[in-house]
Amino acid sequence: MGAAGLLASSVPWLKGCTPAGQEEISGEKVRIGIIGPGSRGRFHIDNLLKIPQAEIVALCDNYKANLDKASAKVPSARRYDDYRKLLEDKEVDAVVIATPLNLHYRMTVDAFSAGKNVFCEKAMAYTMEECLDMYRKGRASGKIFFVGQQRLFDPKYIMIMDSVRKGEFGPVVNVRNYWFRNNDWRRSVPSPDLERHINWRLYREYSRGLMTELACHQLQNGTWALGMLPQQVMGTGSIIYWKDGREVFDSVSTIYTFPNGVNMTFESVISNKHFGMGEQILCKDATIDLASGRLYAENPKPRSGIRQLVGEIEQGIFSSSAFAGTSWNAESASADSGISIMPEAVEGDGSLEMMQAFCHSVLTGEQPPHVLEEAYYGSVLCLLGDEALLQKKILEFPEEFRL
Amino acid sequence: MEFVYSNGNGGAEAAFASFGAMHTVFEMVLVRVGEPRARSIAEKVRLLVTGIEKKISRHDPDSPFARLCSSGPGSPVEVDDEVFSVLQFCETFRKSTAGYFDIAVLSGNSVRPAYSLSPETKSVTLSGEDILLDAGGFGKGYALDRVRQLLVEEDVKDALLNFGDSSVTALGSHPFGDCWAVDVKTGGGTFRLKDSSLSVSGLRPDGTAHIMDPVDGSLVGFPGLVAVQGRSAFVCEVLSTSLYAAPERMRPAIISAFDGYSYKLIKQDMKQWIGENL
Numbered sequence: 001m002g003a004a005g006l007l008a009s010s011v012p013w014l015k016g017c018t019p020a021g022q023e024e025i026s027g028e029k030v031r032i033g034i035i036g037p038g039s040r041g042r043f044h045i046d047n048l049l050k051i052p053q054a055e056i057v058a059l060c061d062n063y064k065a066n067l068d069k070a071s072a073k074v075p076s077a078r079r080y081d082d083y084r085k086l087l088e089d090k091e092v093d094a095v096v097i098a099t100p101l102n103l104h105y106r107m108t109v110d111a112f113s114a115g116k117n118v119f120c121e122k123a124m125a126y127t128m129e130e131c132l133d134m135y136r137k138g139r140a141s142g143k144i145f146f147v148g149q150q151r152l153f154d155p156k157y158i159m160i161m162d163s164v165r166k167g168e169f170g171p172v173v174n175v176r177n178y179w180f181r182n183n184d185w186r187r188s189v190p191s192p193d194l195e196r197h198i199n200w201r202l203y204r205e206y207s208r209g210l211m212t213e214l215a216c217h218q219l220q221n222g223t224w225a226l227g228m229l230p231q232q233v234m235g236t237g238s239i240i241y242w243k244d245g246r247e248v249f250d251s252v253s254t255i256y257t258f259p260n261g262v263n264m265t266f267e268s269v270i271s272n273k274h275f276g277m278g279e280q281i282l283c284k285d286a287t288i289d290l291a292s293g294r295l296y297a298e299n300p301k302p303r304s305g306i307r308q309l310v311g312e313i314e315q316g317i318f319s320s321s322a323f324a325g326t327s328w329n330a331e332s333a334s335a336d337s338g339i340s341i342m343p344e345a346v347e348g349d350g351s352l353e354m355m356q357a358f359c360h361s362v363l364t365g366e367q368p369p370h371v372l373e374e375a376y377y378g379s380v381l382c383l384l385g386d387e388a389l390l391q392k393k394i395l396e397f398p399e400e401f402r403l
Numbered sequence: 404m405e406f407v408y409s410n411g412n413g414g415a416e417a418a419f420a421s422f423g424a425m426h427t428v429f430e431m432v433l434v435r436v437g438e439p440r441a442r443s444i445a446e447k448v449r450l451l452v453t454g455i456e457k458k459i460s461r462h463d464p465d466s467p468f469a470r471l472c473s474s475g476p477g478s479p480v481e482v483d484d485e486v487f488s489v490l491q492f493c494e495t496f497r498k499s500t501a502g503y504f505d506i507a508v509l510s511g512n513s514v515r516p517a518y519s520l521s522p523e524t525k526s527v528t529l530s531g532e533d534i535l536l537d538a539g540g541f542g543k544g545y546a547l548d549r550v551r552q553l554l555v556e557e558d559v560k561d562a563l564l565n566f567g568d569s570s571v572t573a574l575g576s577h578p579f580g581d582c583w584a585v586d587v588k589t590g591g592g593t594f595r596l597k598d599s600s601l602s603v604s605g606l607r608p609d610g611t612a613h614i615m616d617p618v619d620g621s622l623v624g625f626p627g628l629v630a631v632q633g634r635s636a637f638v639c640e641v642l643s644t645s646l647y648a649a650p651e652r653m654r655p656a657i658i659s660a661f662d663g664y665s666y667k668l669i670k671q672d673m674k675q676w677i678g679e680n681l
Contacts, residue, residue: 305430313409313417318580321583321586323565323585324630327427327570
């Protein structure tokens, strides 16, 4: 909250997270229905339960096990097994949609028709056409529309992007994104007939795989840092290890190229996790590692191994100094241990702040600038990337999807 | 140049000076030297070290090393006494380390000796085409020896010199101890230095290999470190470089030719790591 307050002046969509923004809506409550309280949906429930202005009044899932788990968290909430029934509930002001990707479009559009405000998980929808239609219908409805791109609310991303956009680290020359895991990406299935229902992420009918589930977050980094959209994307995807009947790739590599020639990559493999998750912005004078929240200078100031001896001698202290090692070279990548982007560790990844901002917007009726547009482009880029993988072609960014 | 002076502990005044040289950083702590004189000495040290760098850097096209590298075979190049002497030492060290210290290791030509020396004309002649002489394996140690000599002439009794963390020289001892105690960052024990030096060789801190095996021309990937302690920083660096490149079985024979020098192998055992982690 504190960091959000500091940053709100430069990032208007954070207004709802500030003490002043919270004061504006004190005493009021948004009545929220959760559609799809699976693991992600329950994560949102946990955050909403921390927000005084949020009241979860309804839950909906056609999978009883998930509905029961959600009810255990919010026993007072009404239960539905059909989202259309929940949308008919007049006591619901806003819905949180955290269902499989292929359902986002229909549910969101129906929610706007029912006069609800919508928070929809990312990716926005299964196709670019659906994303554009959702965007237009959402804006036309006059209702609040958020998509779950929580990095927009993460203080360290906001702080560093502000500096990147001001050119404080020199021009951006490359953006690297990767997400490596080593597991089959499966959830346990109590009965074989629930396989596709529960492991929907593995099947093309419901999901676009790694591109919509993981790339969607990271591709936003390039557009945010560069302030422009990529003009083309190329890449390749394969099922290289988890040949278990799944239909989505378990290994993808993509390159997005911006009009100024700068490349942004996204890679994901789920049969090796050594490098974990990385989001790096390479500038002429510095490298930003968003995942670790650290910043590395291209030409670090010389460091000292023995300077501290002066202070120790002043104190009359004699102890061994641990500085000896192999030759340090100004060109050695590890010579600079970097600095933390935020002066103090910031908990969370922006998800709580995102929900605070959503509640604020619903209560004030003010759609914050940029949030929906950033999310829209994040989704369109990941879908365009998946198209490039499927078609095995270099694809240009289609002008008709530019807002 | 960065300079810090503290007289907060009477009788144990300490000066710190630091400047960039040889692609890394030179730094030193002088004890019990008045501030004006410490500043003056630091400047002399800087001029000395940068002067040495200008002579032995092959990256400076005006340096004797660079001129020599571009001279081609059969064309004697006149050098000054210091460069001549350094090249004499280097050839002597090559022979006494069974070829594992070799300033011509980066050459595209395996003829050895890589150069011949003419004491009468103080000239050096390369032995073949594509000879590259590189001071990377001894330059910092050599410079430290020269700085120590300068400090002795300046009547400095106690000082610690650090050149890029890999070459360290101690004069006298810490004002509140009986030596200068130095640890290797990655472990391996404390080295107690008193009028002695330490040199450490191994993979770079980021894990990349940079020392070549002169015998087979490959980059040495041994994951451990070799630390050599002894009087001269020059010899310590020669030995740590050559012992790191040499096979384990040859190391005792190489070190035995150098009285007063000892080495410690700081092993990072991959098999142990595999057993514990995989």
